[in-house]
Amino acid sequence: MHRSGLLPCVQAVEGSAESMATNCSGTTATNRPTVLVIDDEASIRQLLREALEGAGYQVWEAPTGIEGLRQVCARPIDLVITDILMSDMDGLEMVGMLHRDFPNIRIIAISGGSKDLDYCAVAKMLGAHETIPKPFALSRLLETVAHLLETKT
Secondary structure, three states: OOOOOOHHHHHHOOOOHHHHHHHHHOOOOOOOOOEEEEEEEEHHHHHHHHHHHHHOOOEEEEEEEEHHEEEEHHOOOOEEEEEOOOOOOOOOHHHHHHHHOOOEEEEEEEOOOOOOOOOOHHHHHHHHEEEOOOOOHHHHHHHHHHHHHHHHO
């Protein structure tokens, strides 16, 4: 994949964790917990944004894994909700990278899964703090987000 023009921290994805951590910083003007929703379906992003903002969170969105990495590098993020099946970078790769390079970010992986592979179980093994199979109740997602942010160290 051609990655020219991407932020230095996104380019560092192929480099070391130290270079990624060095190149990724940001500040926030709010004290509300920040949640990044990464999903290639706009309707899912919008639904999650509305529910999370209604619960008091500051929400950012990304339609692709690469854009998700840009967002992580552009500002402090407390929690990421990522779909697993996406076109440019699958959510399993995203979970592994976030777990390795951004250990303070809580991760929720969501997926419809597959008959051949339990993607949620694999995401958990790669570092997702929680997994939620689709379809899911918004109340369950909001409870999971609140729990993960309460236990964040």
